[in-house]
Amino acid sequence: MIDVKEQEELFQLISDVLEEDISCIAIGGTAMMFSGYKATTKDIDLVFKNAQDRDIFVKAIYDLGYRQKTLKGIYDEKRIEHPGKPTMFTRGDERFDLFVVDIFGFQLDFSDKNIVQKQVFSGKKKLTLVVLPKEYLILLKSVTSRPKDFEDIVTIINLEKEVDWDVIIDAAFRQEKNNSWIVLDLEETMLKLKKFIPQKIFDRIYRKDKTKDKAEKRKKQS
Amino acid sequence: MRQKYTIDTYTQRYHITRASALNKLSRLKKKGFVTVSGGGYQKRIYTVSNTKIVKTNGFYDLVNRYSPEKLVPKFDHVIHGRYSVEEAIIDGIKIGDIRTLEATKHLFRNVKNWKRLFDLAKKNKMVEKVRGLYQEAYREMKTRKMPKRYLQ
Numbered sequence: 001m002i003d004v005k006e007q008e009e010l011f012q013l014i015s016d017v018l019e020e021d022i023s024c025i026a027i028g029g030t031a032m033m034f035s036g037y038k039a040t041t042k043d044i045d046l047v048f049k050n051a052q053d054r055d056i057f058v059k060a061i062y063d064l065g066y067r068q069k070t071l072k073g074i075y076d077e078k079r080i081e082h083p084g085k086p087t088m089f090t091r092g093d094e095r096f097d098l099f100v101v102d103i104f105g106f107q108l109d110f111s112d113k114n115i116v117q118k119q120v121f122s123g124k125k126k127l128t129l130v131v132l133p134k135e136y137l138i139l140l141k142s143v144t145s146r147p148k149d150f151e152d153i154v155t156i157i158n159l160e161k162e163v164d165w166d167v168i169i170d171a172a173f174r175q176e177k178n179n180s181w182i183v184l185d186l187e188e189t190m191l192k193l194k195k196f197i198p199q200k201i202f203d204r205i206y207r208k209d210k211t212k213d214k215a216e217k218r219k220k221q222s
Numbered sequence: 223m224r225q226k227y228t229i230d231t232y233t234q235r236y237h238i239t240r241a242s243a244l245n246k247l248s249r250l251k252k253k254g255f256v257t258v259s260g261g262g263y264q265k266r267i268y269t270v271s272n273t274k275i276v277k278t279n280g281f282y283d284l285v286n287r288y289s290p291e292k293l294v295p296k297f298d299h300v301i302h303g304r305y306s307v308e309e310a311i312i313d314g315i316k317i318g319d320i321r322t323l324e325a326t327k328h329l330f331r332n333v334k335n336w337k338r339l340f341d342l343a344k345k346n347k348m349v350e351k352v353r354g355l356y357q358e359a360y361r362e363m364k365t366r367k368m369p370k371r372y373l374q
Contacts, residue, residue, distance in 0.1 A: 012302055021345075036254075036274035112317070115297040117276065122303035159272050161223050 015123035023128035105179020289328035
């Protein structure tokens, strides 16, 4: 486990070892810690714009003694076989899950419109971590779906009374073409959180399913 | 979720004495859940949050310190390490909307290291934009003079 201060010190250290300035998006526990939703995390999830940036980051953490680890036991088979799976590096207790643009089919938008926080660690080179809004954290937690992810979603919902579920659903619908089980995973998570979510949000998902079925039927008939 | 209180409204809200309220707020402040504004002749206003309040020190704090045109932060910008006016000018151009650019112009009054500014501009491929913004700032307000070698 790593706490907020240790995490900041670790990123500062990495920025001292980096060979070029890079920026990435923090999701999962790291983003939750930066947003103040929790105090410790086991895995540091980062999403890079391209493989080149990830390689620069990997080289830096490799120099610090982190070694690649298998995804088995952390993610299920469905996710291990997905092209959008992360590469995992570990050293002692903490672990890096490093994605490139795609998180199990969820394509992250690297434009500036979704930023709520920017953490800049300037050592020898600059490491910029971008934090996304809580709605995206919830959605991505339901996509990664590891043992502690559901607990984290509950933590966010308990602390934030105003979660815009429409934003979450819209983002999931947009990503459906990249990965058909994003909406299914989200619905499964939402059903467990039924008491926090208004019924009209579920209606939107089911309406969409119905129209999809109708369209498929029409296609078959034609 | 954030809420603002004075010491009186806080005591009323939680049905506690004034001393208890001060103790509680002080403890929450130490943990990072409360920020205070005012004091002295002004009544203190306590902003209480149920998540830790992020202390920013980046672009928006710097611009709002030096520029008469204030900006509402679009995001929390936290810097670990060094952050100078030169870097803020580059960040302002990167953000790029008109209001931000107008506020960024005022930062040219506080540039100390022109070389650093142009090194950063070269790295981010925005030398022409920096020159353009400087020239606008130079026409509109009193600014420091950019060395001639950077103007060509």
